Amino acid sequence: MNKSNRVILALDSDNFKKINSILDKIKNHLYAVKIGYEFFLNFGLDGYKKIKKKRIKIFLDLKLHDIPNTVKNGIEAISKLRAEFTTIHISGGDEMQKLAISKKGNTKILGVSILTSLDVDQIKKYYSKNNIQKLVKNFVKNAHKNNLDGVICSPKEIQIIRKLVNDKFIIITPGIRPINYKKKDDQQRTLTPKKAIELGANFIVIGRPILLSKDPLKEIRKINLEIEQSKN
Numbered sequence: 001m002n003k004s005n006r007v008i009l010a011l012d013s014d015n016f017k018k019i020n021s022i023l024d025k026i027k028n029h030l031y032a033v034k035i036g037y038e039f040f041l042n043f044g045l046d047g048y049k050k051i052k053k054k055r056i057k058i059f060l061d062l063k064l065h066d067i068p069n070t071v072k073n074g075i076e077a078i079s080k081l082r083a084e085f086t087t088i089h090i091s092g093g094d095e096m097q098k099l100a101i102s103k104k105g106n107t108k109i110l111g112v113s114i115l116t117s118l119d120v121d122q123i124k125k126y127y128s129k130n131n132i133q134k135l136v137k138n139f140v141k142n143a144h145k146n147n148l149d150g151v152i153c154s155p156k157e158i159q160i161i162r163k164l165v166n167d168k169f170i171i172i173t174p175g176i177r178p179i180n181y182k183k184k185d186d187q188q189r190t191l192t193p194k195k196a197i198e199l200g201a202n203f204i205v206i207g208r209p210i211l212l213s214k215d216p217l218k219e220i221r222k223i224n225l226e227i228e229q230s231k232n
């Protein structure tokens with residue numbers, strides 16, 4: 001794998017013109033772009049197709065969670081859009097995961113385990129469990145068994161997950177901040193790109209450090225250089 005193209009840029013913006021101009025400058029330095037609710041609900045399929053036309057891989061992050069038949073049909077529609085990755089909630093259960101896989105075509109299905117925004121109190125309240133790590137491990141083991149292609153997880157979980165799954169299982173992590181990144185935002189326990197790759201992530205999702213940078217090309221080059229120096 002080309003070490004330098006491990007970054008997935010999160011297109012979290014309601015400014016299409018800005019996204020367009022950034023991508024024209026840096027698309028060759030990325031592995032893919034991540035389209036989530038903000039982009040998709042602002043710009044719809046039309047916006048999706050405009051990005052696709054740039055010949056860049058798309059991670060369509062819609063985190064599907066519904067009854068198995070509904071998710072199956074949703075995944076079938078996503079696979080027709082030729083997205084590289086998409087997401088479903090592992091908590092939708094075995095049948096939902098299996099039906100999703102049956103319609104994935106060439107799109108890789110990633111599982112969302114426990115939302116990293118939930119703290120111990122919320123986990124206790126909604127899952128009746130005290131141990132988040134144990135819960136995450138259980139979710140990932142089952143996702144692996146059900147043949148999901150990988151998971152999206154917190155940087156803190158990379159190491160424990162890598163030990164549970166085979167090498168083909170894809171681990172993608174957000175919560176990444178480049179070394180020497182000074183701006184403070186809502187991301188708390190972050191890792192650097194180099195560290196995340198060394199711990200076993202295949203790809204890293206980065207948004208604001210690139211999107212809000214005065215010079216996105218300089219920023220992605222710096223990040224890729226950092227990744228090239230990793231041991232993996």
Ligand code: C5P
Pocket residue numbers: 010012034036115116117153154174175176187205206207208209
């Ligand atoms: O701007 P930033 O680099 O924080 O963007 C990270 C992206 O990853 C956002 O699209 C965010 O929604 C997503 N994400 C996250 N933390 C999670 C799961 C997804 O930051 N636990």
